[in-house]
Amino acid sequence: MKNYDVAVVGAGPVGSTFARIMAEKGFEVAILEKKKEIGVPLQCAGLVGKRIKEVNVLPNEFIINPVHGGFLHSPEDTVLSVSKGKPEAYVLDRVKYDQFLAHLAEDSGAEILLNHGVEKIDSVNGVINLKNKEKTKISAGVVVGADGHSSIVSSTFNPLAESFQAAQYLIDVGEKWFQTNFVHLYVDSRLSPGFLWVIPLSESTARVGLFADANYQQLTIILNELLNKRSELRGATILKKYYGVIPRHDPHKQLVKDRVILLGDAASQVKPTTGGGLIMGFTSAEIASRAVSKALEVDNVEILTDYNKQYQERFKKELKVQLMVHKIFKSLNDDNLEYMFQKLKQEGAEDIISHYGDIDTQSTLVKEMFKRGIIFSILPKMLSWRISSLWK
Ligand SMILES: Cc1cc2nc3c(=O)[nH]c(=O)nc-3n(C[C@H](O)[C@H](O)[C@H](O)COP(=O)(O)OP(=O)(O)OC[C@H]3O[C@@H](n4cnc5c(N)ncnc54)[C@H](O)[C@@H]3O)c2cc1C
Structure with missing residues (x-):
């Protein structure tokens, strides 16, 4: 059985980032990814605050548009226009960015094993059972569950995660209509605390989507309603349809158990107000890397609990406010x-x-x-x- 210092389950953006940081520190790292291609299908609106550049590498080639502000629409279309007059956020090419982050991890020395779905974890001994025909096992000093909203790793010591459903279309309105550096957000009490978004990619194309505590059929009805209601969107060609899941932030989730930690969506590290997870996930990857390095260096996995303490110190107050805002909107x-x-x-x-x-x-x-x-x-x-x- 091959042994690594660190085994990261999931080559999503957060898992790849954590793997890259640990490989740069000189640890032997494996990334186990169940899919055969990283980053697909797209399951993201790709809108991320400008702070991303402080918490991860983001070359400009993955930025589709800088965003200066937004138009917030009420149910009867009272519009609040907000802007800082300079880039506050970016719209990303998420598929290519996920693939780039995985390549960075590989270039730093991490081994990426595609088609390696994880079936079971032994948190005490760090043994991982893979889903392949040979039923291979590998082991690691620390196992990192970065396997997304339905994390197998999390389910070994947490109850089943609650989540929101999300749907998104890529549309083309056929003429130059969109202001590319502004997004539109629409509130609707049927979705609250979720909402609808229109995020332009070009003057004629946009990602139009929504998330809510509802099933895909209900989401599709409300999304289609928006397309019919707005004159600028009516008659748009739907180029692609995407569906996804956003974990509900759970402040009581256990993030550390024996040799195992959770990161990113697997840890429900998403903003309760918007469901966005990239910046929280990247920040948490950096926080976790400090505790994991120390635990491996002195061979004491009890140090992994430092990750939870530092994560709570960094996010607890903000998350409390956001959870309250979330409850009120609901x-x-x-x-x-x-x-x-x-x-x-x-x-x-x-x-x-x-x-x-x-x-x-x-x-x-x-x-x-x-x-x-x-x-x-x-x-x-x-x-x-x-x-x-x-x-x-
Ligand atoms: C419709 C939608 C819109 C969104 N919009 C935004 C946005 O605008 N801004 C933002 O910041 N966030 C957004 N998010 C959230 C964001 O996409 C997630 O927070 C982010 O992808 C989390 O990254 P991750 O690496 O933790 O998990 P994921 O990206 O989910 O990656 C998990 C990886 O683990 C792999 N995996 C799963 N199970 C196993 C297993 N058993 N064995 C091996 N591999 C496994 C998966 O194949 C996947 O590659 C959106 C989400 C959705 C659904």
Whole structure:
């Protein structure tokens, strides 16, 4: 049985990034990937905050468009326009970017084993059973579950993860319509806390999608409704259809057990408000690499719990605010949402959102709205109290 220092289950963006960091540190790393081709099918809107450049390598060739801001649409189409007037986020070619991150890991010395689905993990001994005909086993000092939303690794010591369903079309509207550096987001109480998005790739093509606690049939109906309702999207050619799953962030998830840690979607490291997971996953990969290196160097897997402590220190406060925002949105009906948008517009909140809003960190904006009393005018009393309790 071949033994590695680290075995990473899953060659998604987070697993490949972690593998690359560990290989650069000189450890012997294997990546076990069940698919025969990395990155396909696309299961992402590809919108990621500009901070990605601080937490991972991102050559410009994988950026389709820089994004300066967005138009937020209420159920009756009251529109809040927010922008910082400079790139705040990027739209990525996710398929090529995933493949690039895997090549980087390989160039740094990690061994990528495609068609190597993992069936079972022994967390105490670090033994991994593969799904192939020969029923091969390998072992590792540390096993990293970066195997996505339905993680086999996580399921060995966590209950089944809850998740949202997502659907997305690649559309072509046939004429130059889109402003490529602005995205559109649409709220709808049938989807809350999920929402719909239109993310232009060019002046005539866009990714149009949504996520919600609903089945694919319901999502498809609501997505088609948007295409029929909006004059600019009506009659668009649907070039491709994609479906995917977004894990529901679970603050109680166990991330470390014996020789095993979880990372990325497998660890439910996604923003509760948007379901975006790339920046949290990359940041967590860096945090985890410190604990895993130390544990391997001194041959003591108890040190792996440092990963959980440092991860909590980094994200706990922000996630608490986002989980509260998520809960509040879930409780609002279309009338409440409409009222909220109209009030925000009246109170000049577009400037505040433009100034304090951030695709990855919402606590700064929520705190500012709370300080200015805006929260109290847009939400029923009970809900504003709940928010204010976060800062007491
Ligand atoms: C429709 C949609 C839109 C999204 N939009 C955005 C967005 O705009 N911005 C953003 O930041 N995030 C977005 N996300 C979330 C983002 O795609 C994920 O957070 C990200 O892919 C997580 O990366 P990962 O490496 O943890 O997992 P994954 O990308 O899921 O990779 C897991 C890998 O593990 C492999 N694997 C699974 N099981 C096994 C097994 N048993 N053995 C071996 N290999 C296995 C899989 O084949 C896969 O390659 C979106 C998600 C969806 C579904």
